[in-house]
Amino acid sequence: MTDSIFRTGMRTNLCGEVNKDFTGKEVVLSGWVNRNRDHGKLIFIDLRDFSGVVQLIFDTKINSEAYKIARKLRSEYVIKISGKVRKRSKETINPSIPTGEIEVVVDEINVMSSSKTPPFMLEESKKVDEDKRLKYRYIDLRTEEMQKNLRLRHRITEAARKYFNSKGFLEIETPIMAKSTPEGARDFLVPSRLNPGKFYALPQSPQLFKQLLMFSGFDRCYQIARCFRDEDLRADRQPEFTQVDLEMTFVEADDVIRVIENLFSFIFRDVFNKKIEKSFKRITWKDSMEIYGTDKPDLRFGLTIKDISHIFKGSKLKIFKNALEKSNGCIKSIVVDDFSSLTRKELDDIVELAKKSGAGGLAWIKIDKDISFQSPIAKFLSGKEKKDLIEYLNLKENNLILIVADKFTISCRTLGIIRNNLADKLKLVNKDELKFTWVYDFPLFEWDDNEKRINPVHHPFTKPDKETADLLESQPLKVKSDAYDIVLNGEEIGGGSLRINDSKMQKKIFKILDMDEKRIRENFGFFIEAMDYGVPPHGGIALGMDRMVMLLGKLDSIREVIAFPKTQSAVCMLTGSPSAVTEKQLEEVNINIKKTGK
């Protein structure tokens, strides 16, 4: 038997390591009292550490000293024991735990720390309100679940590091006290005491620094980088989160894509001992929008969107006619196999959902006996339109067609949302399946209708695609980029691109984004200047570490894979941050707080 790597002065082994090979051996174990079962003159204690539990036995007949102490043990006391491992008799073996064939007869016990009654029992943590779990996170983290989640996270980052290191990537740290660049997400600001009135910003990503490292010839770099964005929280969004960020020199998009595919293949082998497809499906942004109604398609199920505009060119139905008259108007549909799989209420909910998603409404047609059309709009459909529909959508009895007629983006988006909703209602998703997809061929910019301005789809350092770059000034929205997103089961887990390596182009992009010379100089002057000193073509990608672990761990919130997450209002329930600071601290950093009257 080899020595446990966990052997210390306070233990010879971990609780979960002790098995029948230890029979007759003396062991020293340390851990938490998981449970005590007091049978009068005989006491059983389950001793727990991260590796598992082992049953200790205290017997008045064998050691009355230890027995006396054991009577006083309570949940979560921390103890050290020494004793002899013995086989359990056949009838008392517990097959449900790995150490169930043995028990430790304790001859010496040492209480190293007592515990108040815990606010909740570890085995019930799943049912406990999350705010209570977060307030007592140090206890919550003792649960098997949380231990498992954070260990999974560790193994995934470990595998990523191993992979990158073996491929010549350097891990180089970049500043956390960085420069504020108000584009994109809101920055977290840090006042500078030595520079009154000035602020650092916590990085939204190491983007500019990792590009600068490429300028400097490090060839390829990576970081497991903490990033900060002061935006509202969600189940998959925390104000600070972790990205696997990498950047490479002298690469084409395909080179970066292949690195990531190999990375995932390595992670799956290393962490899950599982083989996955070496290359992932790729879909253009346009196809993704048209077929799945989103730029992050879930490929685990069908229900694809079909355009049926051509069938209704001469439609008498007002909603169809009006839609087709709009610029970019179209009619899109999804076919559900069997309408009886949806209740009337569920169908109504879907109509509601369509309206909420921005569409004027949702038309539906049930294909009844003998392919008859049952629908509020049936009487407005001509025989030819019905016939064309049946043929084009290959309709069969019991099918249900859901139709949205609106502008292209609204129709697609709405049906995309409905598609995901249907998959849930119809239970079409196999939760064990993992479907990776690359989405590529993105537009470089998009129109922000709320702000009435043009925005980068990815970020302003993304290189315009060669084919369309000459449209930059005339029709910027038509320009495409060499950007690529990686999507897993309908969740965007990463995005990257080839970057601009020419100062003129970089300036041009900023100008299209409506930044004037002064602002460009103030925010990005250093970066553009750097581009005048020999900058190699380069590109990279960033993967959302928290989301990745969440998906691979089949969890539904990233808070389950973050040790100390914040609540939806960005508060730490455990420490109480953010909190007020003293007048003196504020004075030192030259800040006056406006009285809010609250």
Added chain:
RNA sequence: GGAGCUGUCGUCUAGUGGUUUAGGACACAUGCCUGUCACGCAUGAGAUCGCGGGUUCAAAUCCCGCCAGCUCCGCCA
């Protein structure tokens, strides 16, 4: 900034205007118990019903405001 859901002993919850002295389970305390492993048995303690206001003879329950947590929209280049 907006919408929805939730808030009752330490924990999970029952309770939709009076029958409630707010019930149960687990946890906790005390005692009994030598083979349990979600041990068992007995007894006991434990709840400003999130906070504030209102309606009512009477409010955990109805109304209004606030707070907190969660989900979502906006936002997240």
